[in-house]
Amino acid sequence: MRAIFIMEKEKTKRLIDFNRDGFDNEELVTIYKAIAKPRLIEEKMLILLRQGKITKWFSGWGQEGISVGSAYAMKQEEFILPMHRNLGVFTTRGIPLNRLFAQFQGKMSGFTKGRDRSFHFGTKDYNIVGMISHLGPQLGIADGIALANKLKGNDQATIVFTGDGGASEGDFHESLNVASVWDLPVIFAIENNCWGLSTPSNEQFRCKQFIDKGIGYGMDAFQVDGNNILDVIRTVRKIADSIRQKPRPFLLEFMTFRMRGHEEASGTKYYPDGIQDEWAKKDPVSNFETYLLEQGVLTEELVAQIHQDIKDEIQNGLDIAFAESPIEPDLQRELDDLYAPFEQKVILPTTDEKTEKRYIDAISDSLRESMVRYPELVIMGQDVAEYGGVFKVTEGFVEQFGKGRVRNTPICESAIVGAGLGLSIAGMKAIVEMQFADFATCGFNQIVNNLAKIHWRWGQNADVVVRMPTGANTAAGPFHSQSNEAWFFHTPGLKVVYPAFPGDAKGLLNAAIEDPNPVLFFEHKFLYRSIREDIPNDYYTTEIGKAGYVRKGDDLTIITYGLGVHWAMEALDAHPEISANIVDLKTLLPLDTETIYDSVRATGKVIVLHEDCMTGGIGGEIVALINENCFDALDAPVKRVASLDTPVPFAVALEKQFLPAERLKQALMELYEF
Incomplete structure (x- = not known):
């Protein structure tokens, strides 16, 4: 039997023109198998949803050409940052279906140990970084991964997805702007499916098309029929190959349509009559199958065999996932997974030599020593390079470490905190300076929802220190003087450090940089130049978590x-x-x-x-x-x-x-x- 998404041959009129140049028959069959798999999985998931065997489903029906084509075009070692409707990214990357289905069911063998749902997960084994519900922060993380690739000189590209709705968020502007200013090798892929939940595009943005935004960011922009999988593969391959050779960002707009609701419970009653019928004629799966049948690449028998093989794989994955016992709550496991495993061993200075230092000098010494100790460490913040930061903490750092590792940022706290997390995902360390702790509000989401939760969610550490010049007593008014440590004290997964003396400031900052977990490091501005203390000249650390x-x-x-x-x-x-x-x-x-x-x-x-x-x-x-x-x-x-x-x-x-x-x-x- 043919799968239900394939219309009868005599009733099918192909509306997509495919160009097979550069694709031999064997590869075309491979691509067909790749695009058929997520559709067949989705058919099964919709049945399971009605049966109550899964609790929620975000449909990518009609958008498989984008997910599969993009993942197919990227190298396996390159990172992809997908969204709700990118099941095809996960399947094309070869994730075992039993683990994927276990994730959907909240089982232990999924990727989040039952702590998060659907595609809200990542896996470094498959170089995928999953989303959070806030959508836009993915883009900043992609900047950080791309920055790591550029600094390492490994000639890798990164692709990150957002939607036409998600592109309304400030993270979109911040992340594209940073990528352009820094010439980062990243593809910003916009799935323009015409709707943000129930809100149509004309209520989301007023530009004619997203590629018009490219000129404003100083980057090349291309528009592709997202339902034409061969054009998707060809375009992504061309762009990725280009930026591997010459790092720079691209804006890539995929035109498509969301055939089902934002999620199944939402429905599609708000759609104009007939619009789904029109887009169904442009279905990426059935059109591609019809084309391959016309070309003689596929036969009806081969299509049936491919479908059966995929269905068998799906059923086998489901059998394994369903057979797995429900998660047994384990209090200690929940608490232990809050932070990445790390047992601090306090490092003592190697000599007794001490020098009287101000608080600010101690901070500067720590940063300088840690930059030497960790060649993979990057400092980012507004005016931190040649200017040395508004408090002159990093003065002279550019001359010693170069602008690759001491980076002036645009005024965009969210994208930069996200970039810090991206650097960590790529195996580096990051220090992000908030010019004033008050400005952390503009990066709040990245701190409390990405940095804090990512290890607990799917085992990825966030090796990021956020420096927070804080406090009053300096006559600086309500936007440069707040004590906001309590905002973060409430957030599990963060570490919050607040030293009172120069010696502790140096030792604790060194320890914070050493720690693979996210640390907010509060430095009182009034103390910067008002107190002095004899502190060791050598590198040393002080115990975090000890009063x-x-x-x-x-x-x-x-x-x-x-x-x-x-x-x-x-x-x-x-x-x-x-x-x-x-x-x-x-x-x-x-x-x-x-x-x-x-x-x-x-x-x-x-x-x-x-x-x-x-x-x-x-x-x-x-x-x-x-x-x-x-x-x-x-x-x-x-x-x-x-x-x-x-x-x-x-x-x-x-x-x-x-x-x-x-x-x-x-x-x-x-x-x-x-």
């Missing part, structure tokens, strides 16, 4: 970090009658609860101090932990001291009122006298 005592005492405990440590020391200096522990957290995530609890039990009275606003700050979580674990040891209610619940004001007098330094002194006396 320390700045002072020891018996009367009470002050738990704090960053500038708060210095406020605590000043307050105690003004009251020598008070003997107190100052616990410098140093690392906020993971939190050293052992040191916290030990200090609380030793003194019985506690102040939790931070520069961030009171409501929703880290202090509330620490207080809750103390109450849950040390209640019997408390001799007084735990006090929180924090900044006002307002934005950070500009005027010095207002900023002083906003910050908690003066309120700390009052709270200190109240608790001491309790």
Whole structure:
């Protein structure tokens, strides 16, 4: 029996003109097998969906020519970053169907251990980087992979997919702009299927076609009939070969149509009457089959045999996947997979030589030493190259390490954080400097949804350090002074480090760069040039996740970090009658609860101090932990001291009122006298 997507021969009128130049019969049959497979899989998946054996399906029906043709044209060792409707990418790359089906069913032998669905996964074994639901961030990751290829000089191309709807996101502009400025060997493939869920193209964009955007980015752009698989293969091959020889980006628009709903539950009632019937005549699978039958490359018997072989492969894959037991929840496994495996071994300096350094000098020393230690390390950020960054942390780095590794970026935090992740996927390390921590809002999605979750989702580490110059007390106003560490403290999968002294700044930054996991490294701007300390001249690391005592005492405990440590020391200096522990957290995530609890039990009275606003700050979580674990040891209610619940004001007098330094002194006396 013929598959249901093939119309009866006498009723079929081929509407696509194929050009077989350069393709012999054997290859044409191979291509036919490749494009038939995802269609036959989809037919089966739609049946299983109706039977309740899978829970969701995003259809690529009618777009197989793009997925299969692009994957077929790229080299196996080159990365592809697909989207919802690119089943053909996964099948053409040769992923075993039992693993693919296990992924759809949330089984352990899938690629995400049941933690994510459908095509929301990647696999380095097949050089595929899966999407997240936010669509646009894929493009920035592709920039990073392409940058790694360019720096390594390995003559590889990368292709990344987005849709006409997803191309409305800011990541599209940022990523294309970065790729153009940096001449990255990447193909930006737009599947223009005319709809973004239920919103038609004329409500998504006003340009006539996406290739018109190419000139604005300074890149070549081509438009291809996405339903003509031979044209897709020929075009992608030509572009990929060109950029392997001369790295630069291309914009490639595939014209096609989404035959089914955004996902099956959405339906297609919003489609104009007859539009699906018209596009069905341009079906990429049936048109290609008809052409090959006309050419004598295929026979009815061979088509039937190919279909049967694929159906047998599908059924075998399903049998294996269905036979696999449902996942048994394992609490320890869920927690263990949050971070890439890494056991830090603290590195001590090799000599006793020390030099007095400012906080900012310690940061600079760490970066310089790590750049020497890790030739694969790349620093990216606004003005970090010749200018040395707005705080001059990387001054002189270009002369020592070159512009390939010390890269000025356009103003586009999302694309650059994504590029950092792409570098990690390609086996490199990345440091991304936020000019001010406040600007992390523009890269927030990449940080909390890509960097933080990627290892837990499919085992890919994110070897990225995001440097975050932070904090107030500098009269810089509400957009350059925020303490936003609590935003990230809430996000599993990140590590959050916040040193208070030059020695810790150097050791912890070295450790953060060494760690293969994503680290947000907060550096208080006020401390940059206001404090000094004798620190080792050699390379060394400090333990991440370990708090320390700045002072020891018996009367009470002050738990704090960053500038708060210095406020605590000043307050105690003004009251020598008070003997107190100052616990410098140093690392906020993971939190050293052992040191916290030990200090609380030793003194019985506690102040939790931070520069961030009171409501929703880290202090509330620490207080809750103390109450849950040390209640019997408390001799007084735990006090929180924090900044006002307002934005950070500009005027010095207002900023002083906003910050908690003066309120700390009052709270200190109240608790001491309790």
